[in-house]
Amino acid sequence: MSPSAITKAVPLPPSRPVPKFSTHPVITPSSILPKVASDTVPAWVQPDLSRLLQVEHNPGSYASRSVSLVNVDPGAIFSRISSPTPATCAYSSVQASKDLHIELNCDLVYINHSCSPTLVFDMSRWEIKVNPDLEGGLKVGDELTFFYPSTEWDMAQPFDCHCAQPxxxxxISGAKDMPEMVLRKYWLNPHIEELLLEKKTTNGNGSA
Structure with missing residues (x-):
């Protein structure tokens, strides 16, 4: 090719840097969501608790309980926490972070404690999920329970558990008073993990 046929190349503008984000959305894989008909809004979205659970009001103090109306696979979402309000630490509250307690303001408050729970309260995502270790998943008629120390560090109203599990x-008075080797058998919220680390660090420094 002759020199006269070569045109001077026009330099391309410098490429703009790709923006960096400090956080990324966390998307729950559809493979672990409860299966529903394609023309039905999933009950856990709103949530429509009347389709998810039934409350049994029994005589006596703290004798009421809730049972499942649905079958849900291990690790799948049972319900979202959609109507919380900030609260002080009380027997009915749930600890959502190191410095925040909430009232659920709905029938989710009837989900009782068990040392062999069917559910976990994931307060970092405001979701209630089926215990990933629950063999066979959640079945219709199963009692809805979670392990209170998985959310509660220091409970306002400790109690003696009678769940009758092996x-x-x-x-039960909160994660603060439970041996770490026992807590490690359960799913724990990030704020409980953080408080456990602080406790270990403080004890290691001889300050407690």
Missing amino acids: ECRGR
């Missing part, structure tokens, strides 16, 4: 932990 692994019953007896006195």
